Amino acid sequence: MNESRRARLQEELARCMRCGFCQAACPVYRERGTEFSVARGKLILIEAVLDGRIGLTRDVRDALEACLLCKSCRAACPSGVRTDVILAAARELAAERYGHGLLKTAAFAALKRPALLAAAAGAGAHLWGLAFAPEDGGDLWRLRLPPGNLYPRLPRRSLLSRLGAGELGATAAAGGRAMKVSPDTVRGTVILFPGCLVNFMLPQVGLAAIKVLLSMGSEVIVPSGQACCGTPLYVNGDRAGAGRLAETNLSWLASAGAAASGGGPPVVFVCPSCAESWRGYPEMVREEWTALARQVADRVTDISIFLTRRGPEEFLAGLAAAAGRPGRGDAGPRVTVTYHDPCHLAQAQGVRVEPRALLRSLPGVALKEMAEPGGCCGSGGTFGLFHPDLSRRIGGRKAGDITATEAVTVATGCPACLLQLRQELSAAGRSAVGVRHTVELLAEVVDAGRK
């Protein structure tokens, strides 16, 4: 870390007034109750490390790692301290001095090489199981993989390969760098960035998003060879690596954008962590990319925002028309659905109203709030791999909240939350509760209309 970045980090740290208000927001603090679990304590430690008062010892590194990077503390902070930036920078410092744990290094190698990721997925291998296969005794004791698979078995084919095979009528565009799916009448163009989890593990979420966008008259452009958004690298201290991925995605966007009918279409996300990462690209990329990164950052949109941009009423009308039947007035049996707020959507982007408006607009759906819809699910990327007990405690609380609503389905807006919720509900013996991305429920209505 060079001097100027260090100085900026110290400047940011100085803004923490130690009020402790982050305690109310932090899922890890809630379980552990120790100061070093929460942003305030971590910031005290980081400041002391920078001043040379303490070393970046194993204890300190562990404390910094025991964090979901959920940004809840940033959202709760009265001083507006950018805790997420500080926490990521501290991990960068740790990585510089001590390297990433070998396990993580192996995973990053895969994430940095789209082809490797795709190959791993194509072989039907368990991505994380493969990536995190212990290579060295040093970190072995920290890796306590839960019995059974952490994530469900990978689907046989990824979203991009299915689109490549022409599913939903996708065709090649931008000289093969992108794929395009067009509605009968084109009323606009969007770029959809599916992200790794959706591409490899939840292709049905990507397909659902495309169907819904098509039903609204949007032409959808998807990258043929997306790179990882960079989040896993960035949050684990590999800012430079994340920057290279960002540049890959930006350069793809520049060429795929050319395939779009209008200039600068919105870039739509079904994964809020990817969206957050893209918003942070200006601070990750090298100088020559920053202008483009800034311009793109302004176009980053969560799909729920995009769909309700003209008001949920209009969306509902459109959806009803696409489904060929009336919407809200539908007097069928009503099923109870509850909604989980993903941290990176609700806390980080402040998006809470739109997904609910969409769900309420669905025919036959009664939305019932759980006790703490904004409570973290405990996923936090690779957090669960290194802190299985904590992750399970946080997730178990969530599963309890969900089952208490007696909802048939829990909807959410984040693929990582979705996978985590499935696992937690099944651990709680409630695998009958469906876990779906909001757009999947919307797509069902579209499908029903087609039949």
Add this chain to the structure above:
Amino acid sequence: MGGADAVTALRRLAPSGEVFAGELALSYAEDATPGMGGRAPLAIVRPGFREEVSAVLSFCNREGIGVIPRGAGTNLSGGVVATEDQVVLAMNGLARLVEIDEANLTATVEPGLVTAALHKAVEARGLFYPPDPGSMAVSTLGGNVAEGAGGLRGLKYGVTRDYILGLQVALADGQVVRLGGKTVKNVSGYDLLRLLVGSEGTLGVVTEIIVRLVPAPEARQAMLAVFATVDAAAAAVARVIAEKVVPATLELLDDVTIRAVEEYSHCGLPAAAAAVLLAEVDGMPEAVAREGERVKAAFRAEGARKVRVANDAGERDQIWTARRTAVSALARVRPTIMLEDATVPRSRVPEMVRAVGGIARRHRLAIGTFGHAGDGNLHPTILTDRRDLEEMKRAEAAVGEIFGVALELGGTLSGEHGIGLAKRPYMRAQFGEAGIEVHRRVKGALDPRGILNPGKVIPPRSLVSQR
């Protein structure tokens, strides 16, 4: 005894809890008070059972090791700032809500319970625990008791002290005593209960609290009034009181605060206003309507330029946003804020506000003043940067002068934040040598070896003679 030995011994004494030392202990060095320093304590113990509190105390008492009881660490007086030879007793692991007794209108809680969690639980049953410090989303009830915390509803409902019926306290040597109980009336023996409230962890460690509850008010009405001068606002406060209306809340924001709040939250405050008053009346619906009118009339009579009354929950929320975001808004102006709470009789509020303005000018400091005008408890808040040592010196000097003025006006150093380390040097000015000696004797009687939160509240003899 070194950190490692202490950890070994403490682990044995608090087997269900968490015990650690080393670098991580540094995260317990400070609290929300700026510029107090603080060192990594010898060890941290976070007991899982009350009995472990006694065991730890009796051990530390024998060994002569200082013990700092700690809740959420949000106090503003350096009350849990540590030195390297002290043990921090983190009480937030004892956080059960033991019982809500609707027949006796009491709640029994462990000290680590978060204030807002108690609010939520009792409000679900139509009951009300009025003390509401601005930090209630994180502060613990043990910390509230030990500081005698106040809040926005103090004017009508009083402060923490007025709601404590009983305490279980572990003494310095680990013995446990019960003070007070569930009865509303209780005059047996000395009023040790009140002695413990506000004792800042220096006389005993609170292990259980019985609080008094009241029925929740059925209706509320909030309003906001804009004034051209602080004097006019202060006169309006006096007129409201003279009208024999006691609003639950009556808060003032001065011009510096108004501008910061408006910049931050755009809630529609006129940036040119010199003062804003926020009031809320509550109670039975008819009474609320009547009292609301009287407050409004009082505001108008003193020249309020604009009075906005909240017609629904949304508007009420909007009005309170102005007050709730005051700290945040000021905190964003500069990195460090020094939130003081020198308190004066309410009739002296205008003089206090003027004096603070003069002090700010003389020391070239930005000071925003807001707070509980209705009870004379204002928060002059110095906006500074803890890394700028020269400016911090000026800020310290300004704080000293603020205390001086408050005392001259018949006030007190602290209305609700406590003395801790930060205000210790000014104790003599308020109490004189004799008054401090009384403090010393009480402390000596309850904690003869001086292990409980050593160095807090009572100035050492050397410091006293300096000032």
